[in-house]
Amino acid sequence: MxxxxxxxxxxxxxxxxxxxxxxxxxxxxxxxxxxxxxxxxxxxxxxxxxxxxxxxxxxxxxxxxxxxxxxxxxxxxxxxxxxxxxxxxxxxxxxxxxxxxxxxxxxxxxxxxxxxxxxxxxxxxxxxxxxxxxxxxxxxxxxxxxxxxxxxxxxxxxxxxxxxxxxxxxxASSSILVYGFSLLYGLSGGETQLYKIVDGLLSTEMYNSIGIYISITFIVVGMGFKLSxxxxxxxxxxxxxxxxxxxxxxxxxxxxxxxxxxxxxxxxIIFSYLSGEWHIALGILAILSMILGNLIAVTQISMKRMLAYPSISQIGYIMIGVLAADPDNGYASMITYTFLYIFMNLGTFACITLFSLRTGTDNIRDYAGLYTKDPVLTFSLVLCLLSLGGIPPLAGFFGKLYLFWHGWKAGLYSLVLIALITSVISIYYYPKIIKLMFTGKSDTSTIYVQDPSVSSSTSISKSSIEITMIVCVLASTLLGILIDPIIEITRNTLF
Known part of the structure; x- marks a missing residue:
């Protein structure tokens, strides 16, 4: 045996x-x-x-x-x-x-x-x-x-x-992505594993062909959908x-x-060894995402729809870390900011989930006067929004600072400058909501009217939502103080 x-x-x-x-x-x-x-x-x-x-x-x-x-x-x-x-x-x-x-x-x-x-x-x-x-x-x-x-x-x-x-x-995006993969498979001589594809492209001398550029284009389009x-x-x-x-x-x-x-x-693994043009394409997509996401968010009246556009701009910021590709700091900055973004974003959604269960609405104007009804929910939402906007001394500020600084050191000057300018725009629409919650006049017909889809006999504690909200708020607030240990752990883990 x-x-x-x-x-x-x-x-x-x-x-x-x-x-x-x-x-x-x-x-x-x-x-x-x-x-x-x-x-x-x-x-x-x-x-x-x-x-x-x-x-x-x-x-x-x-x-x-x-x-x-x-x-x-x-x-x-x-x-x-x-x-x-x-x-x-x-x-x-x-x-x-x-x-x-x-x-x-x-x-x-x-x-x-x-x-x-x-x-x-x-x-x-x-x-x-x-x-x-x-x-x-x-x-x-x-x-x-x-x-x-x-x-x-x-x-x-x-x-x-x-x-x-x-x-x-x-x-449609999955079909486009698969077509890009099929081109890689053919151009590499029938290889499917990522590292072997690189060897295959080099051995077949197709690493600088028109086909590889078409493949890059289709993969960028397919992945661009997933990343918004x-x-x-x-x-x-x-x-x-x-x-x-x-x-x-x-x-x-x-x-x-x-x-x-x-x-x-x-x-x-694949394209960084074969061609540098994809850096330009990704830089353009990141710039468009930062500009469009922040500008259109200003005009929104639905809270969930408003948060959709900042999420588009946030992925534009994260692309700076991907493009920096510094073996010591580029990926570490990208991962650190993504880690902080999880808590900032989920904390915000925990707040609006709790609000929507109590009111049955996600319209921004219905947040008027929320401070007089629920101060804890109000302050939690304020901290998460300010952290998303990158206001010091919250975690979002330190995450952006670290990300932009290493993007600048990598030579991405135009990308970082545009990121700084568009971040200033976010300082407009987030505080507008905060001002509404503190100074707006509440409409008693909408505040704390139960969601129509919720049975009137339902008497369930929202404890799990509140626990999530508190955890995310504390992380969005206090992790900025611990940013140096987090960065060091991430860098040491990666390399």
């Missing part, structure tokens, strides 16, 4: 965090089938336990180094582990944020948890996918779950419209406005973190 190679167990144990989520998905389906959807509290606890377990497992194997899995289709390393951890944090906070909303609106919790965990699972596999087929399968696992989540409120016309737009445009880069952002405001608020909170951070991990690796 042959001896079993012990390294096989060592390699396979690297995907234990994903296995934890898969097991929880199976358990949730079985329990829901047995209890016929009645034991929702147990399902909620199982999902939280699986996410916490995955985080512990991931942290416990952090120093495993670079580990190939499944014949190299997956590659586990510290860079991928950071994004896997960010996705688990996003999913954990999103479940905490969503569960009371789902119970209050009397919609199915089981399906919601399944979609959330499946999307998180797809995102985690996407972060460590190392060949074109695995990348596409993982990306569609994340995307299809997001489409279903956006149309979760089946009786809401706006939710149905958001799903249709999201599905059609998402399908201008001009591929058209789906973002409509989907944000029509989807349930906790759902928007989830994929506003999860899809961006996963797509950013893939985007960075593809261009770092």
């Amino acid at each position: 042959k001896n079993i190679d012990p390294s096989l167990f060592y390699r396979n144990s690297s995907i234990l965090p994903e296995c934890s989520l898969i097991i929880s998905l199976i358990i949730i389906v079985i329990i829901d089938s047995i209890s016929k959807g009645k034991d929702t509290l147990l399902l909620y606890r199982i999902s939280l336990t699986s996410l916490v377990t995955s985080i512990i497992l991931l942290l416990g194997q952090w120093e495993t180094g670079s580990v190939p899995i499944a014949y190299g289709s997956l590659q586990i390393n510290n860079f991928n582990n950071i994004f896997r951890l960010l996705l688990l944090i996003c999913s954990l906070l999103s479940v905490l944020l969503s569960v009371d909303y789902i119970r209050c609106t009397k919609t199915a919790l089981t399906e919601f948890l399944l979609f959330i965990l499946t999307a998180g699972l797809g995102g985690m596999f996407l972060c460590c996918a190392n060949d074109l087929v695995t990348i596409f399968v993982a990306l569609e696992c994340l995307s299809l779950s997001s489409y279903l989540l956006s149309g979760y409120m089946k009786k809401d016309i706006r939710s149905n419209e958001a799903t249709m737009k999201f599905l059609l445009m998402g399908g 880069l201008v001009p591929f952002h058209q789906w973002t405001p409509d989907v944000y406005e029509g989807s349930p608020t906790p759902v928007v909170a989830f994929f506003s951070v999860t899809s961006k973190v996963a797509a950013l991990a893939l985007f960075t690796r593809i261009f770092r």
Whole structure:
């Protein structure tokens, strides 16, 4: 009998965090089938336990180094582990944020948890996918779950419209991305793994051909949709406005973190060695995103739609770290700001989720006089908005400062200058909302009128939403003080 190679167990144990989520998905389906959807509290606890377990497992194997899995289709390393951890944090906070909303609106919790965990699972596999087929399968696992989540409120016309737009445009972008992948496959001589594609392009001498530029174009367009880069952002405001608020909170951070991990690796591994023109193209997209996202946000009257445009500009800021590509600081600044952005964004959405449950509206003018009704909610929203705007001494300010400084040192002068100018624009529309909450005259017909979709007999505590809100507010406020240790940990982990 042959001896079993012990390294096989060592390699396979690297995907234990994903296995934890898969097991929880199976358990949730079985329990829901047995209890016929009645034991929702147990399902909620199982999902939280699986996410916490995955985080512990991931942290416990952090120093495993670079580990190939499944014949190299997956590659586990510290860079991928950071994004896997960010996705688990996003999913954990999103479940905490969503569960009371789902119970209050009397919609199915089981399906919601399944979609959330499946999307998180797809995102985690996407972060460590190392060949074109695995990348596409993982990306569609994340995307299809997001489409279903956006149309979760089946009786809401706006939710149905958001799903249709999201599905059609998402399908088109996936087709474009696959075509770009197929060109890479052909030009490299039939290679699918990322590192082997580089060798294949060099050996076939196709690294400077027209085909490779066409491939770059199609991949940028496909990934631009996932990241909401201008001009591929058209789906973002409509989907944000029509989807349930906790759902928007989830994929506003999860899809961006996963797509950013893939985007960075593809261009770092493949195109950075072959051509420098993609830097110019990405710089133009980042500039357009920063300008358009901030300018259009000024004119919005819906809170969710207003937050859609700053999310477009935020990804433009993050692109500075990708383009800087400094081995010591470029990626570290990008990851640090993404980490802070998760808390700032989810904290803001936790506040507006709580407000929408109490009022049934997301119109900005209905926030008038909120301070007199709920000071805690008001101050929480103020801190998150100011942190998103980059106001000192909050975490968003230090994150932007670090990101812009290393972009400047990398020679991205025009990009950083435009980022600074557009950041000033955000200082207009965020304080406008804050001023309205403190000085506006409240309309008693809209303040704290229950959401029509919520049963009047529902008496559920919003404790999980409030816990998420407090955690995110504290992180958005205090992490700025700890920015140096966070940066040092990120830099040491990466390199």
